[in-house]
Amino acid sequence: MNNISISRILKLIKFEFLMHRKYYLTILIGALVLVSVVILIAWMQTRHLLTGWQQKHYQVVYFVYFLAVIIFIVGQGFKDLVTKASSERYLLLPASHIEKLIAQILTKFSVALIAMPFVFWFGVLLARLIGFSLMNNILSTKNFEKIEYLRFESLWILTEGEHWSFNAFFIGSVFFLFSFMILGSQYFGKWNFVYTPLIKILFVLITVLSCRALLSFYTKNNTNINELEVFDGVPLFVFVLIILLFLGSFLSYFISYHKLKEREV
Amino acid sequence: MLVSYYTMTVKQRDMISVKKLSFSYPKKPWLCEEMDLELSEGKIIGLLGLNGAGKSTLMRLMAGLLKPVSGEVSFEGGATFDRSIPFLNQMIFVPEKVSVPEFLKVKEYSSVYQDFYSGFDLDRFxxxxxxxxxxxxxxxxxxxxxxxxxLQIAIGLSTGAKLLLFDEPTNGLDIPSKSTFRRVLSGSLQEDQTMVISTHQVKDIENLVDQIIVLDEGKVKLHADLEELENQFVFSQGPQAPDQAVFVESHLLGAQYIVKQPYGERNSGGSPDLELLFNAVIAGKLAGEFLSTQNQATS
Structure with missing residues (x-):
């Protein structure tokens, strides 16, 4: 496509960080502080001081953190389309609609998948620094030594040895969540963090309930939904979901592109 | 000695073409219906009209911010609403209400336009x-x-865009700034640039524009080159208006009036009084197209 220029996409990314640098600085610093506080509070729970805090505990906190990143950061896409004045400026920037969409996707992906994991890691380091230097002296406890040091690679949820369908399902889910939140930002603006997650929950409920309904309609016995396998170890239900997730992801971007193209101010 | 004469007809290139344009906002009355308009390059055009006449809407349609309900608005053959890169690179729209991120410095903000407009002239800025x-x-x-x-006007004039759309540019400017604006504009425009200034402050654009469009009730009531108006009409004032006056307005010193130039005569009544002209059009006393489309050359 001759409408795509890497240099214009980079300029659009520069524009995004220039116009919204206060927002990005606030979320980076805010996330850092929040993670430190939450981790410290979690460590202060007596049971953790007694039994220790391991990598798997970090992963649980990180999972919740990652969901929050998707909702509150990825979901704030196209911030320039929120007000009339900024919309005029953004839509009339000499760049194509596809470049503007790609720039938004790259910006959100880079913040969510590159910057924010580091922020989490630094937040944990900060909590460890505060915990070890201050709390040990204040509380005179040596139990902080039972807190494991966070290995950055443990934040990567996909591990070797997992079934390919698990990895595909996880990657598809992340892609779909990202794309749907970006699409949602064009419809719901600043209220995207409320409406789009609600729609997603509704979508999951409808998908699961309709599968069960179809299954009970077509089978005489109460067959477990996981017993129908299309590949070895891959239930039909999961396989269909994987396809839907990737398709949904592509469709979300497709609709997003057309929504941007037809945007009027 | 052989002397030959020829007449050369030169029609200036149309930059913006509006064909059978109809537009309304959702659930609102039509702002324009089947409007036709051609804007040629190298002109400073004043777009006048009463409040709610559709001046800003027409500007937005030309800028590609609004989509026609029917008909087309095109820039050098391409629909403006497509917002193609060649169009956006050649067009700058300065809205009535400017909104610049306050935490930015002037140079940081202008750097955005410098990045995106290939013709941005930093020295001029x-x-x-x-x-x-x-x-x-x-x-x-x-x-x-x-x-x-x-600041927004300075950026607009520095982008090197061929089409400059300024919506109420003098709103919010003090009197000295309005003079600076007029002076800067009259010295800034290149031959292939077209500027459209939408305003209801007629006095602010007097002696600046060379073409006038008056919108009323969703239609182009007047589209005229001021030079052509000067050729065809006399704008004057006196104790009494002549009987054949096209339009008369009472004045402190008697009457201001517009009179059609008798055929073959050319009495210079001075530059058209834009306010008088506007009132005449709104009153329905003057309408139509008065455009200079022919240049004559002899050799």
């Missing part, structure tokens, strides 16, 4: 900043509304 008395290292938050508007 700095000269304009100096004329408007704006310092490049200032934060936008330290600028008044009028200064922010001047």
């Amino acid at each position: 700095e000269k304009l900043l100096s004329e408007f008395q704006i310092i490049g290292n200032q934060r936008v938050s330290n600028l008044s509304y009028g200064q922010q508007k001047k």
Whole structure:
């Protein structure tokens, strides 16, 4: 496509960080502080001081953190389309609609998948620094030594040895969540963090309930939904979901592109 | 000795073409229906009309911010609403209400336009900043509304765009700034550039524009080159208006009036009084197209 220029996409990314640098600085610093506080509070729970805090505990906190990143950061896409004045400026920037969409996707992906994991890691380091230097002296406890040091690679949820369908399902889910939140930002603006997650929950409920309904309609016995396998170890239900997730992801971007193209101010 | 004469007809290139344009906002009355308009290059065009006549809407349609319900608005053959890169690179729209992120410095904000507009002239921009008395290292938050508007105008004039759309550019400017604006504009435009200024402050664009469009009730009531109007009409004032006056308005010293030039005569009544002209059009006394489409050359 001759409408795509890497240099214009980079300029659009520069524009995004220039116009919204206060927002990005606030979320980076805010996330850092929040993670430190939450981790410290979690460590202060007596049971953790007694039994220790391991990598798997970090992963649980990180999972919740990652969901929050998707909702509150990825979901704030196209911030320039929120007000009339900024919309005029953004839509009339000499760049194509596809470049503007790609720039938004790259910006959100880079913040969510590159910057924010580091922020989490630094937040944990900060909590460890505060915990070890201050709390040990204040509380005179040596139990902080039972807190494991966070290995950055443990934040990567996909591990070797997992079934390919698990990895595909996880990657598809992340892609779909990202794309749907970006699409949602064009419809719901600043209220995207409320409406789009609600729609997603509704979508999951409808998908699961309709599968069960179809299954009970077509089978005489109460067959477990996981017993129908299309590949070895891959239930039909999961396989269909994987396809839907990737398709949904592509469709979300497709609709997003057309929504941007037809945007009027 | 053989002397030959020829007449050369030169029609200036149409930059913006509006064909059978109809537009309305959702659930609102039609703002224009089946409107036709051609804007040629190299002109400063004043777009006049009463409040709610559709001036800003037409500007937005030309800028590609609104989609026609039917008909088309095109720039050099391409629909403006497509917002193609060649069109956006050749067009700058300065809206009535400017909104510049206040935490940015002037130079940071202008760097956005420098990045995207390939024809951006930095020297010209700095000269304009100096004329408007704006310092490049200032934060936008330290600028008044009028200064922010001047900043946006300076950026608009520096992009090198062929089509400049200014919506109510003098709103919010003090009197000296309006003079600076007129002076800067009259010295800034290149031959292949077209500027459309939408305003209801007719006095602000007098002696600046060379073409006038008057919108009323969703239609183009008047589209005229001021030079052509000067050729065909006399705008004057006196104790009494002549009987054949096309339009008369009472005045402190008697009457202001518009009279059609008798055929073959050319009495210079001075530049058209835009306010009088506008009132005449709104009153339905003057309408139509008065465009200079022929140049004559002899050799």
